[in-house]
Amino acid sequence: MFAFILRRIIQAIFVMLVISLVGFSIQHQIGDPVRDLVGERVTPAEREVIRDQLGLNDPFYIQYFRFIKNACKGDLGLSFFYKKPALEVIVSKAPATIELVIVTAIILILVSIPSGIYAAIYPKSWFSRLVMAASTIGVAIPVFLTAIALIYLFGVELNWLPSYGRGETVNIWGWESGFFTWDGLKHLVLPSISLSSIMLPLFIRLVRAEMMEVLETEYIKFAWAKGLHRQRVWFIHAFKNTLLPVITVFGVQLGILFAFTILTETVFQWQGMGFMFLEAVERSDTSLLVAYLVVVGVIFVVVNTIVDIVYGYVNPMVRIVGTK
């Protein structure tokens, strides 16, 4: 087990080094810290002096080591547009994205598990067929179209729900939260429904497939033979064993959900990290872009490593084989 964890961590560190190298090369090639500092109206000679002072004429590898050293201290450079440390900007935008992902995850669990189980128990009922047909079509609808359709229907035509921004937020210990105001909650409805719409088909199918597989196993037949109550067989005996694969996939998909927040946040002008990233691209704010790359890289690597290690605990086969 120890060797397995060690191997995962070494791999994680290696991936982070690669990501930081990519990030640094971008900054090195495209970004211009001198412009970020002093703007466009400084003579070339003065620029050269500043470049020397900042160590920008040092060899590539020395600058790269400096970049990593600073990154470990949490210094990812200054954002050209915000005139603030890039990490600070990202952290200030994080709550919006995290809240969106949390609400989406709740919707996913509350919808996919009951409908998946129902579709597995009664595969021939009209409701199961409807759910399966909807999930087939759902895969083919890009998230931004769902979002636009929802905005048009509930925001423009019916005028029930707000269609952009976060609404009123409350500051709780530095965390800008939309959970505690009625307005903030209303603003969360449409973005979270659209974001969950990409994952729902996958999860419903997954829960259904796992549940159907479990219902065919010997121990469930034995449970029926013992004459146990239906609810007990379904929800205690069968459901428990469908959970493990579902949780694993959920862990991995949570990372993918972050990727899709970029799309959802753009449609709803949700002031989160994804929206900030696209603004950074449009403003050529290279340091902010690189900082975002590194932060997202850290999130992915940490989540993946934790999921792998937890899975290694639960399923010994993974750690013995090591490579799949």
Place this chain on the structure above:
Amino acid sequence: MKAWNRFKNSYVLYSFKRDPIAIASFSVLSVLVVICVLAPVVAPYNTYDTATFDIMDAETPPSWMAEGSETFMLGTDIQGRDLLSTMIYGLRVSLLIGCGAVLVQAFIGILVGLFSGYFGGKLDSFLMRVTDIQFSIPYLIVAIFTSAIFKLAFGVGRYAELAVPLLIVIIGVSHWPIYARTVRASVLGEKNKEYVEAARVIGISRWQIMFRHILPNTLTSVLVISTIQVAENVMSEAALSFLGLGMPITKPSLGSLIRSGFEYIFSGSWWITFFPGILLVIFLLVILLLGDWLRDVLNPKLYKG
């Protein structure tokens, strides 16, 4: 003629004829593809030619609505282009990028998978590690980052000029691991079979065994993945274009059309978003349905990703 007879009696055609969903999706897909290929002939207007449209026609509603005009069946977009023609050209761009990216992905993935599976050992573990790592990062994130970086590196104008080849490369490079894994799995299954051993015994070189004997036997799974992959690539392209990182509005794909229409949805011009959106969904749906059908029929041992 012989090949035709073999095809006529094959199981694939037999099950195709008995599956109404497959027939329907195949017909819709063929119609769409033919329209795309023949776009300059079929489309009412050439939307790449700035002389054919007029900004004064912008946002004309579809012809059946009160303010609609007979000349533009589905109305016009924000620049006064005929929406139907723009959609046809847009689908053409999307399809081109989707298929081009599949070629790039298949090329990288097949090479990595073949070498990894056939040679094994250190090379295998290294290549598979790389594949694992890229697999663990969602391809859309990779594509979004790469296109953002390219856009900064090339500058907006130049990026717009080179958008099609760049997008093919970006989407191709971001989504190949599935090929590598599947091809490697089939190579592992094939390489110990008698025919490979026989080829080795009569002294055929490694490269010939790899590319002429083993590779053709892995192509079933490659074909099945490629169908789904075209849909996913078109979806990625649409997502990138929607974010403003893909095709420019002067040569719109379906994604950039939807993006441009979205800005006008609050003023009531719903058709600029609606029709391209529907076309995109139909296109993706028929490919996905066909892919599902093909997977069930050919039933290759696919890597469950």
